Amino acid sequence: MSFKHTVSGLILAGGRATRMGRVDKGLQPFRGMAMVAHVLQRLAPQVAGVAINANRNLPAYESYCTPVWPDELSGFEGPLAGLQTGLRHCDTPLLLTVPCDSPFLPDDLAARLHQALSEQDADLAVAVTMEVDESGQLRRQVHPVFSLLKTSLLPQLSAYLDSGNRRMDGWYGAIRVAEVLFDDAAAFRNINTLGELQQYEHGAPANAPTLAQVVGCLADYDPEALPVRHAQRIIGEFITPIEAVEQLALRSALDRVLAADIVSPISVPAHDNSAMDGYALRGADLPGDAPVTYSVVGTILAGRPHALTVGPGQCVRIMTGGVMPDGCDTVLPQELAALINDAGVTIAPGVIRAGDNRRFKGEDLMAGTPALKRGKIIRPADLGLIASLGLAEVAVRRRLRVAFFSTGDELRSIGQPLAAGCVYDSNRYTIYGMLQRLGCEVIDMGIVKDDPAALEAALRSACENADAIVTSGGVSVGAADYTKQIMAALGDVTFWKIGMRPGRPLAFGKIHSNQHSAFLFGLPGNPVAVMVSFYFFARAALLRMMGAEAPLPLLRVRSSTAIRKKPGRTEYQRGILGTDADGRPQVGITGSQGSGILRSMSEANCMVVLHDEQGNVAAGDLVDVVLFDGLV
Numbered sequence: 001m002s003f004k005h006t007v008s009g010l011i012l013a014g015g016r017a018t019r020m021g022r023v024d025k026g027l028q029p030f031r032g033m034a035m036v037a038h039v040l041q042r043l044a045p046q047v048a049g050v051a052i053n054a055n056r057n058l059p060a061y062e063s064y065c066t067p068v069w070p071d072e073l074s075g076f077e078g079p080l081a082g083l084q085t086g087l088r089h090c091d092t093p094l095l096l097t098v099p100c101d102s103p104f105l106p107d108d109l110a111a112r113l114h115q116a117l118s119e120q121d122a123d124l125a126v127a128v129t130m131e132v133d134e135s136g137q138l139r140r141q142v143h144p145v146f147s148l149l150k151t152s153l154l155p156q157l158s159a160y161l162d163s164g165n166r167r168m169d170g171w172y173g174a175i176r177v178a179e180v181l182f183d184d185a186a187a188f189r190n191i192n193t194l195g196e197l198q199q200y201e202h203g204a205p206a207n208a209p210t211l212a213q214v215v216g217c218l219a220d221y222d223p224e225a226l227p228v229r230h231a232q233r234i235i236g237e238f239i240t241p242i243e244a245v246e247q248l249a250l251r252s253a254l255d256r257v258l259a260a261d262i263v264s265p266i267s268v269p270a271h272d273n274s275a276m277d278g279y280a281l282r283g284a285d286l287p288g289d290a291p292v293t294y295s296v297v298g299t300i301l302a303g304r305p306h307a308l309t310v311g312p313g314q315c316v317r318i319m320t321g322g323v324m325p326d327g328c329d330t331v332l333p334q335e336l337a338a339l340i341n342d343a344g345v346t347i348a349p350g351v352i353r354a355g356d357n358r359r360f361k362g363e364d365l366m367a368g369t370p371a372l373k374r375g376k377i378i379r380p381a382d383l384g385l386i387a388s389l390g391l392a393e394v395a396v397r398r399r400l401r402v403a404f405f406s407t408g409d410e411l412r413s414i415g416q417p418l419a420a421g422c423v424y425d426s427n428r429y430t431i432y433g434m435l436q437r438l439g440c441e442v443i444d445m446g447i448v449k450d451d452p453a454a455l456e457a458a459l460r461s462a463c464e465n466a467d468a469i470v471t472s473g474g475v476s477v478g479a480a481d482y483t484k485q486i487m488a489a490l491g492d493v494t495f496w497k498i499g500m501r502p503g504r505p506l507a508f509g510k511i512h513s514n515q516h517s518a519f520l521f522g523l524p525g526n527p528v529a530v531m532v533s534f535y536f537f538a539r540a541a542l543l544r545m546m547g548a549e550a551p552l553p554l555l556r557v558r559s560s561t562a563i564r565k566k567p568g569r570t571e572y573q574r575g576i577l578g579t580d581a582d583g584r585p586q587v588g589i590t591g592s593q594g595s596g597i598l599r600s601m602s603e604a605n606c607m608v609v610l611h612d613e614q615g616n617v618a619a620g621d622l623v624d625v626v627l628f629d630g631l632v
């Protein structure tokens with residue numbers, strides 16, 4: 001049975017709003033209605049009923065058809081006073097509090113807090129998020145105003161207030177508290193100042209520029225002939241990263257983006273140790289002109305503590321990884337000994353030098369130094385590195401949610417018969433593959449017909465469920481291409497003809513629907529154009545949204561053939577990178593380069609990037625190449 005009937009909601013609107021100039025925060029207009037109405041809309045479906053705790057303008061709050069309860073303590077005594085009032089009136093066993101200035105609160109707040117409360121048999125469940133501060137460090141942020149608690153806690157709370165305390169979490173010591181980690185910190189954002197109110201009015205985070213502002217910085221901006229590098233720059237400046245962070249078990253973090261620097265808590269290795277199985281001795285003691293025999297005073301195994309000291313004329317048997325004994329700085333690999341017998345180990349002159357085969361404490365990682373930087377995509381070596389620090393969990397950015405669909409009446413899905421003039425939808429498969437490779441959470445929305453209402457519904461739904469949207473088709477100048485009109489109507493979207501081949505038309509911007517917004521990449525319909533536009537525009541932008549640093553490396557390679565190329569535009573040609581007869585790398589172009597010929601894309605293992613200013617390429621010239629696959 002659902003828990004909903006056991007929970008009442010309480011919106012805390014009784015504060016003074018000192019940072020907002022003492023206006024009544026809950027009643028401030030925001031995106032077409034009062035702030036409290038947004039909170040009410042999100043909270044009401046999650047609970048049996050909602051009440052508001054307010055101390056001013058009571059009739060205005062009552063107009064939302066909810067009970068309104070002022071504090072019993074007089075003098076704006078803070079949120080706990082509101083909570084006390086709420087507990088006193090509450091007629092369900094549980095009460096859920098939220099502040100009136102949090103219009104983005106999560107839809108699953110009650111469900112998640114309730115689950116933790118019952119699983120952990122707690123008195124109170126409170127929301128927690130992980131946030132990255134300005135110095136790049138990760139910290140836990142507890143949100144005591146987002147709490148689910150037992151109504152029976154009223155006596156404890158009243159006693160706490162009677163003793164003069166007002167801190168929201170100050171009474172947690174006396175009750176059982178369950179902390180619930182939410183991965184979307186932005187959902188808990190509260191609006192504290194009039195400036196923030198204006199800022200969030202259009203869904204824009206702090207200081208986000210409009211597309212027109214970004215474009216305004218380009219002296220010779222021409223959307224009908226936009227150089228590739230300008231389009232890339234505009235997109236990069238307009239995109240904003242998602243901030244939500246989640247804590248994952250180490251192995252689950254593979255291919256995810258590190259959310260905060262990892263500072264090494266220990267030195268690796270923790271001690272100077274031997275790099276070889278052999279004999280440790282003092283470097284100053286090595287032979288001069290004649291062989292020397294050293295007596296063996298003990299054996300050191302890796303991982304075994306010891307208190308051996310080695311004097312002049314002595315050595316100690318040591319295994320790889322064994323901790324170097326005091327005074328020793330050199331290891332003789334055992335196979336280099338001139339003689340090993342009961343008298344000891346004999347070393348000939350000149351076989352090793354002082355300091356050989358010793359690994360220093362901290363030579364891999366020194367305690368207190370950054371081991372990995374935020375923004376790094378976690379690869380197999382990083383998993384090992386983090387494990388070497390003894391860390392079981394890492395903080396990563398939440399996965400980026402990307403919705404995608406294809407547009408066009410001529411498209412058929414696999415399994416459907418192919419009517420005359422129709423083609424199977426291949427773009428949804430290439431896009432799926434490319435998004436998966438980037439580590440996105442994908443939402444496949446199928447094929448959308450060339451119909452304005454269907455396109456609008458699809459874009460709105462994508463916008464409400466994803467961080468970014470990738471569409472294909474309908475961005476050129478064709479008669480049935482409604483896509484552009486609908487995209488433009490839903491937000492800040494611009495349409496470009498880019499100086500490139502393939503992939504000339506591109507729509508880019510941000511759309512809004514029901515208080516949600518998403519970045520939009522309207523890619524051209526031709527099957528190769530869609531891939532090229534994804535790789536050279538969407539890829540970097542999506543990575544930036546994920547908070548990742550992953551530039552595309554360009555290799556300079558000799559072209560095995562001549563390539564025709566017009567200066568004044570960037571051409572991306574499908575290439576096969578291999579080696580010539582002498583084993584040197586070379587690249588050749590796959591067959592037809594038409595933007596509908598997917599076969600030649602499939603045969604290719606790289607793209608040859610011929611830049612704007614470049615003209616024809618002669619056989620043997622060096623060209624830039626981007627590989628499709630990397631080793632990791």
Ligand SMILES: Nc1nc2c(c(=O)[nH]1)N[C@H]1C(S)=C(S)[C@@H](COP(=O)(O)OP(=O)(O)OC[C@H]3O[C@@H](n4cnc5c(N)ncnc54)[C@H](O)[C@@H]3O)O[C@H]1N2
Pocket residue numbers: 406407408410411423424425426427428472473474475476477478481503504505523524525526527529595
């Ligand atoms: N008069 C002009 N015509 C065109 C121009 C132009 O500048 N002036 N640009 C050309 C270029 S370049 C491209 S690329 C295409 C882009 O067109 P759209 O983005 O509007 O895409 P559609 O018209 O919907 O489709 C184009 C082509 O691709 C096939 N297609 C579309 N979606 C899929 C899919 N999911 N799977 C497989 N194939 C798909 C579609 O059937 C068309 O053949 O416009 C040029 N025209």
Ligand code: MOO
Pocket residue numbers: 500501502503504505524526528529595596
């Ligand atoms: O983008 Mo189009 O022809 O360049 O395929």
Ligand SMILES: [Mg+2]
Pocket residue numbers: 473474475476477478481525
């Ligand atoms: Mg078209």
